[in-house]
Amino acid sequence: TITDSPTIDGPVPMFPLPDHVLLxxxxxxxxxxxxxxCELVRDLLDLEPAKRWxxxxxxxxxxxxxxxxxPPFHKTATxxxxxxxxxxxxxxxxxxxxxxxxxxxxxxxxxxxRLAECALLTDTSISExxxxxxxxxxxxxxxxxxANTLGEQAPGLTxxxxxxxxxxxxxYRVGSIIVAEASERQTLIxxxxxxxRAELVLSETALLISRVNAKLSTDLTPS
Numbered sequence: 342t343i344t345d346s347p348t349i350d351g352p353v354p355m356f357p358l359p360d361h362v363l364l365x366x367x368x369x370x371x372x373x374x375x376x377x378x379c380e381l382v383r384d385l386l387d388l389e390p391a392k393r394w395x396x397x398x399x400x401x402x403x404x405x406x407x408x409x410x411x412p413p414f415h416k417t418a419t420x421x422x423x424x425x426x427x428x429x430x431x432x433x434x435x436x437x438x439x440x441x442x443x444x445x446x447x448x449x450x451x452x453x454x455r456l457a458e459c460a461l462l463t464d465t466s467i468s469e470x471x472x473x474x475x476x477x478x479x480x481x482x483x484x485x486x487x488a489n490t491l492g493e494q495a496p497g498l499t500x501x502x503x504x505x506x507x508x509x510x511x512x513y514r515v516g517s518i519i520v521a522e523a524s525e526r527q528t529l530i531x532x533x534x535x536x537x538r539a540e541l542v543l544s545e546t547a548l549l550i551s552r553v554n555a556k557l558s559t560d561l562t563p564s
Contacts, residue, residue: 354452355397355447362418364529367514374431396419396420400415411455417462419439477512520545
């Protein structure tokens, strides 16, 4: 069970990736094949499940020149936990769930992989509670509309509707499916304002609905 306030003892392994941002409250699979990250997975598997923490920060521009050493990474990331692992020869197929936004500070490591201390980030209190509730409700209705339009083509959307719309988890889960651009996803975890976060995801959802409707209109237009 994922906790809202995880307790972390010491530095956490880093698994930095280019053009990818993991969001909280969402499970994501990864194929791990580089020796340094295979070591990371093996070390996590040696721990009890509740302590299998890692972070997956997005690499910054310029990472290609330093990829096999210490490329720069975004300091805001999502603390995650390794949930499942399947060994595939000399590779691992892992399932990771994002847990909490955090700020990273790299520390020295004696492993092949890098380590960072994680400071958990909290959302700011806002006065526009009614506006936040309305935005989350609008997001829920948008996902409901999109799910009805796409039907079996988008089973993940139907699963989202089982969540309470009045939660950070719902907004993050929608963002994980709807928001494709890494830069936009990075903005989602860097913002401390839950209203701004919900508005960004709602805006991206509205754009997707517009594109879907335009495509459906084109497909139905007689040639």
